[in-house]
Amino acid sequence: MRWFKKGRWRQSSSLVFQLIETFWGGEGEDLPHSGEKSASLKSLRGKRTLARWKESAVKAFFFANGILAIIVLIGIFGILLSTAIPAFKEIPLAEFAKKTWDPTSPEKAQYGLLSMIVSTLMCTAGALLIAIPLGLGVAAYLSDVAHWRVREIVKPIVEILAGIPSVVTGFLGIVLFGPVIAKIFHTGHGLNAVNGSFLLAIMSLPTIISISEDSLNAVPSAYAEASLALGGSKWQTLVRVKVPAALSGIIASFMLGMGRAIGETMTVLMATGNARSFPHGFLDSIRTMTANIAIELGEVPYYTTHYYALFAIGLVLFIMTFIVNMIADVILNKYQQREL
């Protein structure tokens, strides 16, 4: 144990210390009478040691469950990475940047991710284009205009919207919106990026609405009162005072909605038409990264380059959503600290 007395080790292992500290630290405060000297009866002391031992065992047990989230997150990343590594070894990185994904081609297998990434981003962008004004509108209505009774009713309804399984949304994309879109845009079928964007917008709406509304409500009422006292109308107060004051939370809600849209699988799998070609417009059928994994993982033989490449897509997907969520988190944290 000599090593951790050295200064540089101490610094680098500060996290480990913290870990031990959370484990054992503060124990004295938790136990009543700890350190009390008057109790000199041996049996009592024995009992107390036992109780203390039991307490720390219980604490250790809950602690183990507490850090489970970290373990799972690292585990997911680790497993994706280790399974994707053979793909990175066998396929040159420049290959991934190409457009064509055709791993089962008899002549030459191609592993270009560009079409899929562009499809995913296109669908996500389209979804946000619809969901941002709509979601912000509903959030502002609920926080500023609606009667509290309306809010009590609408909030659970939004939760219901969040509870609709993605496969049902995708199904309705096929049978309900597909034909409508085909008619409006005069395309043969309605399974394209527009359909996907629309459905993803619906799916990310609950996130955007609830978090935006929370942050609008968290704006100190003094802000709004000051604006109203200076003669601003309720609308001016909302647009020029409350929304700017809640902007970080609102933007975070957009990021979280975006994260949901990027990672959504079943809706885009069912409603966007599954065309592997590079998309040139919103009326093209597309295939996103998530949909591609869902389609091909079931058919691919285990432990082939193709199999590993699918995990590489999963890794890219994981990293993309991770970054988006982290940004949302940083924005939200900043915002909360300022409020305090």
Added chain:
Amino acid sequence: MKKKKVVQFIGFFLLRVSLYVVLAILLLFLYDIGRKGGGAISWEFISQPPRRGMTEGGIFPAIMGTFLVTMVTAVLAIPLGMFAAIYLNEYAKQTRLTRIIRLSIRNLSGVPSIVYGLFGVILFVNILKFGTSILSAGLTLGLLTLPWTITASEEALKTIPNSYREGALALGATKWQAIRTNVLPYAIPGMLTGTVLGLARAAGETAPILFTGAAFYLPYLPKSLSDQFMALPYHLYIMATQHHAIQQVRPLAYGTALVLIVLVLGLNMTAIIVRYRMRRKRRW
């Protein structure tokens, strides 16, 4: 002065319209599924297995499969979520480690469901050798619901006032005794309600079970946890996109969608109503 009022009127009108649009979409969803799915529902549809290449018959095995998988999910996610929440709310201090745990939880809830599926394939199906089975699928879904159950359980714990804990501690109880006798009995109903919301979502998930155990068609019910199974969401996916006679089985697909949505929303609504009642009743 006049202009300001007009602008406000138009602005609020637009906000109101956005709410109506969202409500209309939801209503359209529910109406379409209810109307077209209602026609397919019969006792036979709910109690019989599919027949003749899934062009006739019911969805009983799919209902049972979804039920069994959700049970496995519950067995994994409820205790783990509760324990983690107890740690975070009762034991954890504001250290960097605690912040990292919270960050991980928030990040886990943003991980795409298909990525959980990939994780499940490697960990449960390949490494732990559970094969494509109810067990693998349930455990995968359990991990997926973990961030939701932790958050929901913690919310429930937060509503218990500190005086409850302090009262027990002042009488000489140890921390664990205080939690066991004065916190958990009041928090558990709330924890369970929140968890049910998470389970309802898990029951409707498709992507994580695609490769961890859901089967295209099985004429019999699963006999053990290591069997493959039919699941409602996966069955709907197949009926909607993979079936050889898609137009012919549309009514069956609608029926499946209705059953699925009634199941998921039913669980959701029960939890929401119970939670609402509890909140109103609570007078500390």
